Amino acid sequence: MRGEVPASATVDWWFMSKGESEFAHIYSYADMTGYVMDDRFVERLDWNGSKKTVDVQDGSIFILNVTYNDTGTYRCYFDRTLTFPNYEFHTNATKFITINVVGKETRGTASILSEVMMYVSIIGLQFWLVVEMIYCYRKISAAGEEALRESEAEYLAITSESKDNCAGVTVSE
Template identity: 80%
Template sequence: MSALRLLWVPALLCLTHAWLCYGACVEVDSDTEAVAGKGFKLTCISCKMRGEVVASATVDWWFMAKGESEFTHIYTYAEMTASITDERFEDRLAWNGSKKTDDVQDGSIYILNVTFNDTGTFRCFFDRILIFPNYEYHTNATKFITISVVGHATRGMASILSEVMMYVSIIGLQLWLVVEMVYCYRKIAAAGEEALRESESKKSLKPKA
């Protein structure tokens, strides 16, 4: 029973509290290397400090190409409607963020058919209103993403190390589970032998009729 309890308790805890993690907002950085002729996701996530608060947000994207000195407005998303405002990106930008809600936390967009002219810095701007029972609170957030466009995908050292560490972690976890199972089996076996000896000892001490 001890071995089973050891293995099942973590799983039961995860299932019991799964609803706490479902739909959680996590701010992650965008990739920074795009491949010419392919699609590329510009990730921009701005999480609310308190998820239970009702809010609405608009997202604007700006772009400053390599060699330029000023940002140009290229895209806006408001009230679940998107519009491209720069002819360089006409028919090449698509919304890839929060769906069917004004409470936008993921403001990511997707570039179709990347070109070398897309090399530069993108600026993502969140304009958010938090709606409380008696008042509204205005807040905003800005994120910058500098991308480079290459002819062919390259695999960086960080990606290789990350994959190696993932496999090492998986193997380590499996070895730990095996060790724990062996340990628990031995504990159960020792307890069973002890109980058997006590039972035999009690039988030997009983007076014979």
């Protein structure tokens, strides 16, 4: 969408039920208003696309209270007109969506596999984090012990120097 080029668009949805041979016009959206065109979908279709603009970018709809009769092929026809100072440019696109209504939600193999892989990766990352924490703790602990030994050696060296200096001092009378 380019703001400097005025445009307008219309969206039409068509439906061909399983077993039928022709598409029936079920919904039309133009000039910021939607119209249900087929009695089978009255009060069951809801506009979900672009709102408050004549330049529609999203032409999606919701089907409410889905039944087995909604199984079939849906066709979305998108017609857009760009208005330039000297001419108008028309473009259109058609998308087909096949829907199969089933009694109970089913999960595909890819969905199950991706969920298992997600949990495996989470456990693997947590294990790696624990190993890394132990490694860092040991390294910091070893460095701390070495620093402690150095400070003890430094303290002992200072103490023995003090004693040496004290032995050389004579008391004057």
